[in-house]
Amino acid sequence: MFYFSKVLVAFVQVFAASGSGNLGSSECPCITNSSSMYTVYEALVAGTEGLPPSFGLTGCQAYDLNLAKYGCAQNAEAYCSNPWCFVDPELCPENKELCEAAGGELGSDVSPYCRTRRFDLSRSLFNVSGHYSYETCGSVNVYDTSQLNEPVAARRLRVAATAWAPWIVTKRNLRGEEVFAGPMYDFLEETLDAFDPNPGINIIPGWATAESRLKYPESSYTACVHDVAVGNFDICLADLWITPERNQLVTFLPALRNDHFYLVVPKSQGAQSDVGLWGRLERPFLPFTLDAWMAVSGFLCAMSFLLYLRQLCETGCEFDGRNKCSGNVVSFLQSLFYVWHDFLLGQSSMDVDSGPVRKIFSLALAFFILITLASYTASLASLLVVKNQASGGVESIEEAIKAGMTICTGTALLPTVNSVYPRGKFLGVPISAAPRTLWAGNCSAMVVTEDAINSMFSGKFREDDCAALEAGSLTAAEAQCREPGRDCQLAQVGELLWSVPISFPINPKMAHSFSWAFTSAITQGKFEDAKRSHVQLFPTSACQVEEPSLQLTSDDLSGTMVISFSLMLVGFIVMGFRQLRRKQPKSGGREETADPEVALPQTRGAPHLLSVLDVQARSVLPEIFSTLEFFQFALHRSHKLLVVVCGLLAEWLISSVRYVLGRYASSGGDEQDREEMCPEGSSVILPELGALGGADGVLRPEAAEL
Template sequence: MTRLHIHIVALYLLRNTKSVAALYARRLSEELFNASEKCPCLTADQLPDSFFLLDLECTKTCEDGITRCMVLDSTKNKEGECVPVDYGLGRCEYWDDYADFTRRECQNKLSMEPWCGSAWCFVDENNCERPNIKRDNNPINGTNVMTSYETCGNVDTYSEGKVLETIQGAHLRISFPGDSSDGYTLLTDPNNSSKKMGSMRDLMLGSDDGHTAGLAKLHNFTWEVKPISNNSLGRYSSSYTACVHEVALNETDMCIGAFWTTSERLLLTPFTTVIYSDSFYLVSFKDSQRDFLDTFLTPLAPFTNDAWMWLSLVVLYMAGAVNLVQTYNDENEAEDDSSDDGENKSYVTRVKKFACIMGDNLYYGVTSMAKGEVTSESEEPSVAEKIIIAGFMLFALIVLTAYTASSAAALVVDNTGVKYDNLNAILSSPSANLCIENAIADMFMKINTGFNNTSKLINKENVAAMMEAMDNGVCAACVMKQDAIDYIMAQDDEHCDKLRAGDVLLTIGNAYPVSSSYASALTYASGKTVNEGKYEPLRDRAKQVYVGSGKCGGDEESSSSDSEFEKLGTSELLAPLIITSGCTTIGLLVFFWPSLMLGHLRKPEVGTKKTPSATTDAGSIDTLVGDLEHDAALREFLHKLTVSQLLSRAHYEYLQHQMYNVTSCKSL
């Protein structure tokens, strides 16, 4: 029987017997260890008398000597339960699901608490170096009896309520900084200046429309607004850092908003877990002016220089092959040349002829590529010509499709650029300065050390101040988070002359600053909510309600630099290049194969135009014999011919004519 079968059977028995349930719980839980020497379990005689005071209120009747009445959870059941007399004492054990005793929270095996199958024991907090907690059965102040799962080798899963108990029923002082630059995490109600809205406010305190309950309602704590003091506001230029300072002074318990977890702020007070992160980009002015050369070369933008070179070579190769096949197939061309012209052509004439052939190749190649078909195709193409043309047609289809799509993207994307698309461009410009918010300036300079010893970095209080500095010519660009970019572009068209440029410059998390008294509880509560994916829908809804869509045609969300347009290179065009080159080469081999087979049978001298006869020619015989002595392939080929056929000049020319007809399909 496999382990899976054992578990299935055990699960069935769980619903029927407590003893098997207890056994199964133990086997599925952690291994049972002895208590750590650094945190020994208490024995009965080590318990203080005050530990049992609450048990005097038990009303249950238990079996003497075997069980005793004990209040396990004073908030839920003050009448108590009958537990083993040594419950939690002397050793590590699965006390909440042990022998004939099963705690109420552990009786339903389908919904029991995770700690039901974990071992623990009572320990003395003054004699324990392992983590320990106060259980519900020990509310008496002054006692040092604690519960430890860790001394038994387990992790405490019992204490979620204990972690949260500091905020349950508590009354917290809440402070709000100024409105956020993103327009949705924290903003002032336009109809009530004393009221705040936004996703970070709703996550913690709940929304007024009831859409979001908020952690305050889930964990039963109340709150009141505590304004930030003028002392802190005067100390810092950012109201957000000033609010963190208020928490550090214990003037408030928590600040609500999207607070960047910078090093300066982390030194002041604890923060909750990160709720979400901001990505920062470079924002620069649009640059729609392009010089004549850039505009002129736009049609060449779809492909890289290497790709254009290989495309040109392949097209010329194809056109030359087609031209060669068609010229060679013209039987009359060679016959019309006189002996005088064949032997005595001048060098200039030969150069002109070569230039004419290359001109034809270039013409046919360019026109064929533009039309997507071979413009010099014969009326009745040969097999070799068909192979070459078929390969080129496939090549033209792929390349023209890629060019059309890529050139359209190039024409659109390249219409508008940015004046400064990276930080190095700003550093290298003698007149360009960069604006940045005070709160992230130190972090930015630690990452981008090139700005450390320069006067190019100008600190501003907020996004509005940075935009004003750009419009006044103080800064050529600024560093801004994506949410802020979206917000300023959605308000009006005043800043449509600016664009986001380049990649992410830095990323910073956002969290709530809280006092140390509530840090553990609020960190756990907010972290659990975020891990369950409950903040993202809240954020998206707030963006839709408070921010809206952009008024600049969507350009604010994408960089218009050349990096957004990827040219097609040789690797992307490798398949069509190989296909058309291969087809052209195969076509040439098909065409020249008959000539290679009969190439040793020389034609008569140009201009002699001898009439073939059936009589024997001594010169031809000598030539054939000489060829036979040096060419084994020829001997094998001619072995199949009769002597009369071999000596027949007419049959020689007949063979050449037949071999040509095979390649031109005329014999078919």
């Protein structure tokens, strides 16, 4: 009953005065005349010079408008137009018991006691602990910045700092004392100007405490974060990654920058020679995929067949499978050769002055050649260059993991990399120790920051390792202090792996104040100014710049040359084989002067057809027969099934050509058969660019005379 009465009183106070206007949120309502503090506020307001009698007492209003007492005579400040009101502090705080009594939970909307709104202590009414709220009226208190200033102003900040060039460095001042400097340190000092009076910085020597180092022996940076969490320090001033483990301990300020991580591996100078013969042979074909090459071949074969049909139709010969005009097979093979030859030459040599059909076919072939070869050339230009691999055979972290490489990375990042790449083998080391750990053979690659890569190429890491060797803190095997340029043999490969934000852990009581100061300073460009003022601290590479060359070498063209020389060798072998056949003696003892298959049987008539057939066979068929028989001879020497099938195919082609030749030669004396095979007025099919045939396929007079 008691709880119910208090809830009822709260609602009555919220809606008691109907003339008071908007009374704000029910979670923290504006004061009304039913409140016990109302008369006290009313009397003090009336007794304060420069304030109207209703100041803060009649619900949510912009009481500061046109009020010179609070700097709003011209209403220049944003807070001048923000509504606010005095509130009853007994009704504003959350009350778990009253909230649950009303059947709600903290944070719910069941009862006003389940939630609250921010309210501040008034400093304008002397000797009275009055409270006011902008938030209950739907605005923000930008008038009183004391809550931002108080936790930091006029304090001595306990700061633990450690150097990490180029962001935080140490130097000697005029008195010979070692002091901190660098972009991050200077930026921190700039942010302190936002507080009045300015706080001071007290650098605590020794970095993280021994107690925290015992808790986090793998990382002194995480140990320092723990020191801030337990109150040993107010700030850790270092190049600190914001990781989930560290952020769980304490609040971090807004990120100043991000560390970008890349994969670094040793260079392999012999990577180019590692490309095998098959890799070089397939390089000229890499611009197109296998299905693309099949599509190109299909188009060219289809074009060859159309040209063959065009000749067949123009000569008037019927292709009925029973009576075949002489030279059908030869014409198709030559048509196929000329189309492929034109494609490889990059131009169409087809005669376009012999009718519309050739014009259309020539236009189609020329367009196909133009687009296809242009695409091929553009892609091949980059693929022909066999570049030196900048890695030991890997180009990404996925390849390194697949190869089973051990990868060094920062100890604090081990949980992250293990979750992102669960199949990888990672070794946690300090980032500055990653190069020497790699050279010692404990890992084969490393994931480090862009800053670490720059320091590595500048030679700084090697210099530090050599200095540690001379000081005796590292052994020769650990330091790996080799010749100058040791780390120039490393290379960054692959794309950006991930980014990690960097900032400072802060005392939770100061988090809001410093976050506001940091954000204000960053938006004003003060951090960029600090970087520009210390540009000399950023390392420059001491490694020789390797300019990529676009000039092709013999290695780059080796695959193309092997293929071309192989074709030349095949032609040379065929030439030698034919030469041996010509010199082979007949059974009568004299040498042959022509291939046996070219000698046609004697016929009884049809001199025109036979003369044409003899000329065409002697000019074309020897090359076809010799080539096919050579491949048949070579293929029969192999025991592979595929090669045997190819040999049988070659035999079938030879038998087919011989059959066609013998069929038409034997029918030369029968005028009726000749007319059925080639009707009167038709012309014998000749090769597309045959020496004895015209552009339109009609026999030239000098060929007929033969």
